[in-house]
Amino acid sequence: MSTAVREPFREVTSAVVPLPRNDIDTDQIIPARFLKTINRAGLGEQLFHDWRYLADGSPNPEFVINRPEMAGRSVLVVGDNFGCGSSREHAPWALAAWGIRAVISSSFADIFRNNALKNGLLPIAVSPEELERIVAIVRDDPDAEITVDLEAQEVRLPDGGSIGFTVDSFARRMILDGTDELGYLLAQEPALEAYERAHPPRVSTLAAE
């Protein structure tokens, strides 16, 4: 395969940032007006911007990530269908920039899941019952630490229990190795050339005006 492009990643242990709301869309994760950037810098400050800041621009003390004890936490626990809506990769960039390494939900929107995996951010899907169990543990002990182990594909809970999950096998290998898909694709050159020979372009964007 290809050489590492980022730190290999195996597991993370952290207390939890709980945001157990369903259908959190990427417009909430990072509102569109922050997408005018041409790089990835500064997105951590805009994460959940419209929930996180009041009209006068000051932090909303009620919103979870503004609580002082949340600083430095790297596991986010959310409701069902996380990351629906826009395809903006700025959403996982913003989460990662803030310090999130794994998001636990009962399901993820497809494009968000793809985008997250490509940035080494783990979308961990568990059953609704297991999600409820994690939420309950955190409700009882807000500082409880859990471990997300990508190698073993399990979430380990403070009560000694564990919950299995699966991550796309290919993406998992990439994250464990710190490699990326582009290296893999570039290595397909012979197949690509053969395909291109057999499939002339169906349309040209250059021709016709």
Next chain:
Amino acid sequence: MSDPTPNSARPRTIVEKIWDDHVVAPGTDGAPDVLGVDLHLVHEVTSPQAFDGLRERGLRVRRPGQTVATADHSIPTTDRSLPIADEIAATQVKRLEDNCREFGVPLHGIGSPHQGIVHVIGPELGLTQPGMTIVCGDSHTATHGAFGALAFGIGTTEVEHVLATQTLLQRRPKTFEVRVDGALHPGVTAKDIILSLLSRIGVGGGTGHVFEYRGSAIRGLGMEGRMTICNMSIEGGARAGLIAPDETTFEYVHGRPHAPQGEAWDAAVEAWRRLPTDEGATFDRSIAFDAGELTPMVTYGTNPGMGFPITDRIPDPASLADANQRSSLQHALDYMALTPGEPILGKPIDVVFVGSCTNSRISDLREAARMLRGRRVADGVRMMVVPGSTEVKRQAESEGLSSIFTDAGAEWREAGCSMCIAMNGDQLSPGQYSVSTSNRNFEGRQGKGGRTFLASPLTAVASAVTGRLSDPRALL
């Protein structure tokens, strides 16, 4: 290699046929398939970091002739002869121009007669054709599925992959049949079909699937109505949605600037006729409903699945058994400032937006103008009409539609995404209500604190005229 000869014994869906036809290298050892891409659409928002990635690795754009760019999301829809006032947006548009020049990608930027919303110009130019794989760093790429193409949104890392290799690593999606038979009543449109589907399956209902829209009601739609439906597939969680090509499709594509010509046209049509799902092919899931039972739809909540017939009353969170669903609905009603049990008809509104890749094509504007003709936008209501492309704008002006809008007191603007995404300064103020023909009613989507009712162009116009959320059937 690739292009596996169709296994004649096994009936296949259109999705399977297109997939099989584009496998560059089948996934082995746990890897996904490498899928070839026929057409890559690029815009200013999701591409700068991808071009940077190419530069960092010293890569070229592999197939500039299968790539096309436009500026749509962050550009102003006011006078185009002026420089872009928003410096950050100006930098982003400039960066797109520089990248396209450096990498040889054709650009229909500001000032081009072909500039427009990326999903409007692809079909308009005849670049979108049946049987293709089409991708774009934009979730509404599904729009192109109306032509029987497998078209889906990708993230910026994948944009980089496609620029560099004209391929993507993809796992074969599951298929979801959406069958709509029967005939629509007057005043009920393609937009109402898709809003009704979303209200039935919810915003996560199609996750992991590709929709295939079938049935006599779908066949009865023109290409623009079909695009409206496919456009919002992502709002049901499906990355793509498509409709098998037929005579309506061929007629639309024929003669467009990038469409095949002469013998190539005949050969293309012959191949396209083999695309529709075979008799006996099976889907992973199915849903069916009757178009004749539909009424104009509107959303009341903060995701596109929270919609209902416009004559309904706001649902009561207390009636929901599931605690998460209950709190989600409560949260949405708090944001929208709506009370359980109240009728949505008659709700005063502030802004009407007719535009977006869902409903900004010429037939949308014709329908809107027909209803608006001889009427006026109510006092205190701002109505914006934003054509989907510079070509749609030109056509609407030549047909006299634009003067119908301006005579009625609406704003007639330059082409772009505008208040669909509110990146360019076209936005709601906190607390304002809009009736919008776009596709997303997420919190703050049309401006921080803004509240969106999604509806058809007809419902939008009827509401503009009365100043209240209104049933278009009363104005037909």
